[in-house]
Amino acid sequence: RKEVEQDPGPFNVPEGATVAFNCTYSNSASQSFFWYRQDCRKEPKLLMSVYSSGNEDGRFTAQLNRASQYISLLIRDSKLSDSATYLCVVNMHGSSNTGKLIFGQGTTLQVKP
Amino acid sequence: SQTIHQWPATLVQPVGSPLSLECTVEGTSNPNLYWYRQAAGRGLQLLFYSVGIGQISSEVPQNLSASRPQDRQFILSSKKLLLSDSGFYLCAWRGGEEKLFFGSGTQLSVL
Numbered sequence A: 001r002k003e004v005e006q007d008p009g010p011f012n013v014p015e016g017a018t019v020a021f022n023c024t025y026s027n028s029a030s031q032s033f034f035w036y037r038q039d040c041r042k043e044p045k046l047l048m049s050v051y052s053s054g055n056e057d058g059r060f061t062a063q064l065n066r067a068s069q070y071i072s073l074l075i076r077d078s079k080l081s082d083s084a085t086y087l088c089v090v091n092m093h094g095s096s097n098t099g100k101l102i103f104g105q106g107t108t109l110q111v112k113p
Numbered sequence B: 001s002q003t004i005h006q007w008p009a010t011l012v013q014p015v016g017s018p019l020s021l022e023c024t025v026e027g028t029s030n031p032n033l034y035w036y037r038q039a040a041g042r043g044l045q046l047l048f049y050s051v052g053i054g055q056i057s058s059e060v061p062q063n064l065s066a067s068r069p070q071d072r073q074f075i076l077s078s079k080k081l082l083l084s085d086s087g088f089y090l091c092a093w094r095g096g097e098e099k100l101f102f103g104s105g106t107q108l109s110v111l
Helices: none
Strands: A004-006 A011-014 A020-024 A034-037 A043-047 A056-058 A060-065 A069-077 A082-089 A101-105 A107-110 B003-007 B008-011 B018-024 B033-036 B044-052 B057-060 B065-070 B073-078 B087-094 B100-102 B106-110
Touching: A004 A082, A011 A020, A020 A082, A020 A107, A034 A060, A034 A069, A043 A056, A043 A060, A043 B100, A069 A082, A101 B044, B003 B087, B008 B018, B018 B033, B018 B087, B018 B106, B033 B073, B044 B065, B044 B073, B057 B065, B073 B087
Parallel strands: A011 A107, B008 B106
Antiparallel strands: A004 A020, A020 A069, A034 A043, A034 A082, A056 A060, A060 A069, A082 A101, A082 A107, B003 B018, B018 B073, B033 B044, B033 B087, B044 B057, B065 B073, B087 B100, B087 B106
Protein backbone atom coordinates (compact mmCIF):
# COMPACT_ATOMS: atom_id res chain seq x y z
CA ARG A 1 0.00 0.00 0.00
CA LYS A 2 1.27 3.44 -0.91
CA GLU A 3 1.95 5.82 1.95
CA VAL A 4 -0.25 8.49 0.38
CA GLU A 5 -2.80 7.59 -2.28
CA GLN A 6 -4.86 9.74 -4.57
CA ASP A 7 -7.09 9.07 -7.53
CA PRO A 8 -5.03 10.44 -10.42
CA GLY A 9 -8.11 11.42 -12.42
CA PRO A 10 -8.37 13.37 -14.60
CA PHE A 11 -11.49 15.03 -13.28
CA ASN A 12 -13.16 16.91 -16.12
CA VAL A 13 -15.79 19.34 -14.86
CA PRO A 14 -17.65 22.34 -16.30
CA GLU A 15 -17.12 25.82 -14.97
CA GLY A 16 -19.14 26.46 -11.85
CA ALA A 17 -19.19 22.83 -10.79
CA THR A 18 -18.28 21.57 -7.34
CA VAL A 19 -15.59 18.92 -7.26
CA ALA A 20 -14.08 16.92 -4.44
CA PHE A 21 -10.81 15.04 -4.16
CA ASN A 22 -9.91 12.45 -1.56
CA CYS A 23 -6.57 11.25 -0.33
CA THR A 24 -5.78 8.37 2.02
CA TYR A 25 -2.65 7.90 4.10
CA SER A 26 -1.23 4.80 5.72
CA ASN A 27 0.55 6.09 8.84
CA SER A 28 -1.89 6.72 11.65
CA ALA A 29 0.77 8.72 13.52
CA SER A 30 0.85 11.42 10.84
CA GLN A 31 0.35 14.87 12.28
CA SER A 32 0.48 17.39 9.45
CA PHE A 33 -1.50 17.50 6.25
CA PHE A 34 -1.50 19.82 3.27
CA TRP A 35 -2.86 20.34 -0.21
CA TYR A 36 -0.51 21.68 -2.86
CA ARG A 37 -1.32 22.82 -6.36
CA GLN A 38 0.98 22.11 -9.29
CA ASP A 39 0.59 23.63 -12.73
CA CYS A 40 2.07 21.83 -15.72
CA ARG A 41 5.87 21.92 -15.69
CA LYS A 42 5.90 24.16 -12.64
CA GLU A 43 6.82 23.70 -9.01
CA PRO A 44 4.13 22.75 -6.48
CA LYS A 45 2.78 25.59 -4.40
CA LEU A 46 1.04 25.36 -1.07
CA LEU A 47 -2.71 25.68 -1.43
CA MET A 48 -3.75 25.15 2.15
CA SER A 49 -3.01 23.28 5.33
CA VAL A 50 -5.57 20.80 6.61
CA TYR A 51 -6.65 21.10 10.21
CA SER A 52 -8.50 18.58 12.33
CA SER A 53 -11.56 20.77 12.59
CA GLY A 54 -11.66 21.39 8.86
CA ASN A 55 -10.84 24.70 7.28
CA GLU A 56 -12.00 26.89 4.45
CA ASP A 57 -10.27 29.40 2.22
CA GLY A 58 -12.66 31.07 -0.17
CA ARG A 59 -13.99 28.44 -2.56
CA PHE A 60 -11.72 25.76 -1.11
CA THR A 61 -12.56 23.55 1.87
CA ALA A 62 -10.22 20.98 3.37
CA GLN A 63 -11.23 18.27 5.81
CA LEU A 64 -9.41 15.61 7.78
CA ASN A 65 -10.83 12.31 9.00
CA ARG A 66 -8.27 10.76 11.32
CA ALA A 67 -10.33 7.68 12.08
CA SER A 68 -10.52 6.74 8.41
CA GLN A 69 -7.16 8.28 7.58
CA TYR A 70 -8.27 10.40 4.70
CA ILE A 71 -8.14 14.03 3.66
CA SER A 72 -10.45 15.79 1.28
CA LEU A 73 -10.41 18.95 -0.78
CA LEU A 74 -13.64 20.51 -2.01
CA ILE A 75 -13.64 23.18 -4.69
CA ARG A 76 -16.84 25.11 -5.20
CA ASP A 77 -17.77 27.19 -8.23
CA SER A 78 -14.85 25.86 -10.29
CA LYS A 79 -12.96 28.35 -12.45
CA LEU A 80 -10.94 27.67 -15.57
CA SER A 81 -7.90 28.79 -13.60
CA ASP A 82 -8.43 25.95 -11.12
CA SER A 83 -7.20 23.50 -13.77
CA ALA A 84 -4.08 21.95 -12.30
CA THR A 85 -2.85 18.91 -10.42
CA TYR A 86 -3.65 18.82 -6.71
CA LEU A 87 -1.18 17.08 -4.47
CA CYS A 88 -2.00 15.62 -1.09
CA VAL A 89 0.92 15.87 1.34
CA VAL A 90 1.37 14.13 4.67
CA ASN A 91 4.06 14.24 7.33
CA MET A 92 4.47 10.50 7.74
CA HIS A 93 6.34 10.51 10.99
CA GLY A 94 4.55 13.12 12.97
CA SER A 95 7.81 14.82 13.87
CA SER A 96 8.89 18.20 12.65
CA ASN A 97 12.52 17.22 13.19
CA THR A 98 12.56 14.56 10.52
CA GLY A 99 10.53 16.64 8.08
CA LYS A 100 9.60 13.74 5.84
CA LEU A 101 6.72 15.14 3.89
CA ILE A 102 5.34 12.53 1.55
CA PHE A 103 3.44 13.53 -1.57
CA GLY A 104 0.63 11.72 -3.26
CA GLN A 105 0.87 11.34 -7.03
CA GLY A 106 -1.69 14.06 -7.51
CA THR A 107 -5.19 14.42 -8.90
CA THR A 108 -5.55 16.26 -12.16
CA LEU A 109 -8.45 18.66 -12.56
CA GLN A 110 -9.52 20.06 -15.89
CA VAL A 111 -12.22 22.72 -15.79
CA LYS A 112 -13.99 23.17 -19.11
CA PRO A 113 -15.83 26.31 -20.31
CA SER B 1 11.42 37.51 2.79
CA GLN B 2 12.74 34.09 1.96
CA THR B 3 13.51 33.05 -1.60
CA ILE B 4 14.84 29.88 -3.12
CA HIS B 5 16.87 29.72 -6.30
CA GLN B 6 17.41 26.64 -8.39
CA TRP B 7 19.26 26.30 -11.66
CA PRO B 8 19.41 25.49 -14.47
CA ALA B 9 15.77 25.35 -15.53
CA THR B 10 16.41 22.85 -18.29
CA LEU B 11 19.26 20.45 -18.84
CA VAL B 12 19.95 17.85 -21.52
CA GLN B 13 22.78 15.48 -20.73
CA PRO B 14 24.16 12.34 -22.38
CA VAL B 15 24.16 9.03 -20.55
CA GLY B 16 27.32 8.63 -18.51
CA SER B 17 27.94 12.34 -18.07
CA PRO B 18 28.17 13.99 -14.63
CA LEU B 19 25.49 16.14 -13.07
CA SER B 20 25.47 19.06 -10.68
CA LEU B 21 22.31 20.93 -9.73
CA GLU B 22 22.52 23.78 -7.29
CA CYS B 23 19.97 25.28 -4.96
CA THR B 24 20.37 28.28 -2.68
CA VAL B 25 18.06 29.84 -0.14
CA GLU B 26 18.01 33.46 0.96
CA GLY B 27 16.41 35.15 3.88
CA THR B 28 16.60 32.34 6.39
CA SER B 29 19.26 30.55 8.37
CA ASN B 30 19.76 26.84 9.03
CA PRO B 31 16.83 25.76 6.85
CA ASN B 32 15.84 22.16 6.33
CA LEU B 33 16.49 21.50 2.65
CA TYR B 34 15.14 18.84 0.32
CA TRP B 35 15.64 17.37 -3.13
CA TYR B 36 12.64 15.77 -4.81
CA ARG B 37 12.29 14.14 -8.20
CA GLN B 38 9.13 13.91 -10.23
CA ALA B 39 9.14 11.42 -13.10
CA ALA B 40 6.73 11.97 -15.97
CA GLY B 41 3.17 11.26 -14.83
CA ARG B 42 4.24 10.35 -11.33
CA GLY B 43 4.31 11.88 -7.89
CA LEU B 44 7.17 13.61 -6.11
CA GLN B 45 9.77 11.27 -4.69
CA LEU B 46 11.91 12.49 -1.82
CA LEU B 47 15.57 11.90 -2.68
CA PHE B 48 17.56 13.66 0.04
CA TYR B 49 17.03 15.99 2.93
CA SER B 50 19.41 17.96 5.08
CA VAL B 51 18.96 19.54 8.50
CA GLY B 52 22.34 21.28 8.53
CA ILE B 53 25.75 21.71 6.94
CA GLY B 54 27.27 18.38 6.01
CA GLN B 55 24.20 16.47 7.18
CA ILE B 56 22.54 14.49 4.42
CA SER B 57 19.89 11.82 4.66
CA SER B 58 19.19 9.66 1.65
CA GLU B 59 15.72 8.30 1.17
CA VAL B 60 16.21 5.86 -1.68
CA PRO B 61 19.24 4.03 -3.08
CA GLN B 62 20.14 5.56 -6.39
CA ASN B 63 22.73 6.92 -8.73
CA LEU B 64 22.66 10.37 -7.11
CA SER B 65 24.30 12.07 -4.16
CA ALA B 66 23.75 15.33 -2.32
CA SER B 67 25.95 17.73 -0.43
CA ARG B 68 25.45 20.77 1.73
CA PRO B 69 28.71 22.69 1.81
CA GLN B 70 27.14 25.87 3.20
CA ASP B 71 24.13 26.63 5.36
CA ARG B 72 21.94 27.80 2.49
CA GLN B 73 23.37 25.75 -0.36
CA PHE B 74 22.23 22.28 -1.40
CA ILE B 75 23.76 20.42 -4.33
CA LEU B 76 22.55 17.35 -6.16
CA SER B 77 25.17 15.40 -8.08
CA SER B 78 25.87 12.32 -10.09
CA LYS B 79 29.12 10.95 -11.45
CA LYS B 80 27.47 9.11 -14.33
CA LEU B 81 23.90 9.75 -15.38
CA LEU B 82 21.52 6.96 -16.36
CA LEU B 83 18.50 7.19 -18.63
CA SER B 84 16.33 6.58 -15.57
CA ASP B 85 17.65 9.77 -13.96
CA SER B 86 15.50 11.85 -16.29
CA GLY B 87 12.85 13.83 -14.52
CA PHE B 88 11.84 17.10 -12.92
CA TYR B 89 14.08 17.89 -9.96
CA LEU B 90 12.86 20.18 -7.27
CA CYS B 91 14.69 21.74 -4.37
CA ALA B 92 12.68 22.90 -1.38
CA TRP B 93 13.11 24.44 2.04
CA ARG B 94 10.80 24.03 4.96
CA GLY B 95 9.21 27.03 6.53
CA GLY B 96 6.99 27.35 9.56
CA GLU B 97 4.33 24.73 10.29
CA GLU B 98 6.25 22.27 8.13
CA LYS B 99 5.24 23.95 4.89
CA LEU B 100 7.50 23.36 1.92
CA PHE B 101 8.54 26.07 -0.50
CA PHE B 102 9.92 24.91 -3.80
CA GLY B 103 12.38 26.25 -6.30
CA SER B 104 11.27 26.51 -9.89
CA GLY B 105 12.69 23.10 -10.75
CA THR B 106 15.12 21.62 -13.26
CA GLN B 107 13.83 19.51 -16.12
CA LEU B 108 16.57 16.97 -16.75
CA SER B 109 16.59 14.87 -19.89
CA VAL B 110 19.21 12.14 -20.14
CA LEU B 111 19.68 10.93 -23.70
